[in-house]
Amino acid sequence: MRKFLILVPLLFTPLAPDAARAHAFLDHASPLVGSTVPAAPHEVALTFTQNLEPAFSTAQVTDSSGARVDQGKAQVSGNTMTIGLKAIGPGSYKVHWHALSVDTHSTEGTFTFHVGGH
């Protein structure tokens, strides 16, 4: 027991807190996750709970057949990732994202949005 009591404070000695930045969760997206929008958007914008590392944060948008409908590399600024879309029609689209927060924590996710009356 005594060893245990010694060990715990020892482990916390270096706790001059790091600039604590946690995992980057998806806070909200435009179009909204799972939403149906009447007109095709020109881009997908993802806002996260933490700032991102641009070099290691990516997104792709695919249609129902799995073909990419985005315009390539996502743009990252602060906690926002934006990716342009090609001209798309009515249908369901999947957004796949992978975010690396600035403290190197990795998260990922996928969601669907719909265009038109789907």
Added chain:
Amino acid sequence: MSGNHRCSRAVALALLFATLTFSQASAHCFVGARFLPATLNTDDPCVADEMSLPTISWSRTADMPPATEWDVGADFSKRITADFGISLSETWKQIRGPGGPTMAGFDNLQTAAQYQLLKDGSHELAMLLGLVVDWGSTGAINSGIATPYSVLAPTYYFGKGFGDLPDEAGWLRAFAVTGEVGYQIPSRSFDVVQQTFIPQVLAWSGSIQYSMPYLKSEIIDLQLPDFINHLIPIVEFQMSTPAANNFGNSFVTTGTINPGVIWVGSYFQVGLEAQVPVNAQSGHGIGVIGQLHLYLDDMFPKTIGQPLIGPSTPTQQLKF
């Protein structure tokens, strides 16, 4: 302090501070897009850098008349490598009988060594193997709280999210289950004080949970209040079934079913559950358990939030 002890401490400190490698970390329990929170009774299926401080529970024992029991626990988990971690747990207990004496003191120190078997992001599946040891005679034996014998429990843990169901499953994809099965083997077979056999016990527990964060970020953003979007309603259960060396004792399974909720933040989570005994042998009335749980990997990502040795890359690289 002996030379050996000085040397050991120097090595420990060196390891502790040699944690500044820059690699992609995915510590507490992320499996693909799924985050499995630390549950209050069932260990989550990931090695992690985390701490529960405190876990507090109140219940009434199965005795007649029932005694009142308070438990205050602390749990500290540390990754040694990306796939291997250890945990230290300690609990202070107070058992107060009606009109009778009050027993109080520390339970035996519990340790766990755990190895991450699998993290499959695409199927939101995690598996873990562990050896849990209650170290005999490290607690308050004289007050009847701790035992003089140790208990070893090889344990298997798993977690599975249902996000890989087809989109048609809709909101059901936010469900996840976790579980833990251990076989407890005491270091002694007979208690000479109580004059009873000490049984080997199958300990099994689990949870079914519904993740509002997952619903919001993966399925549909209902634009609910932020507080709601951080909740994970959960039902846990924890059971013990005597399996061997139980001569003259009951073979009845005992345990509790625990409905509750966990609020998940960026750096910590708070959980609160009721504890409902499954039968009279498991306790009387409804108890309660609460926990503050800290994500050390998020709070201290450059120091103790990293594995002591090597990079943070898990067993199976999360797929994208």
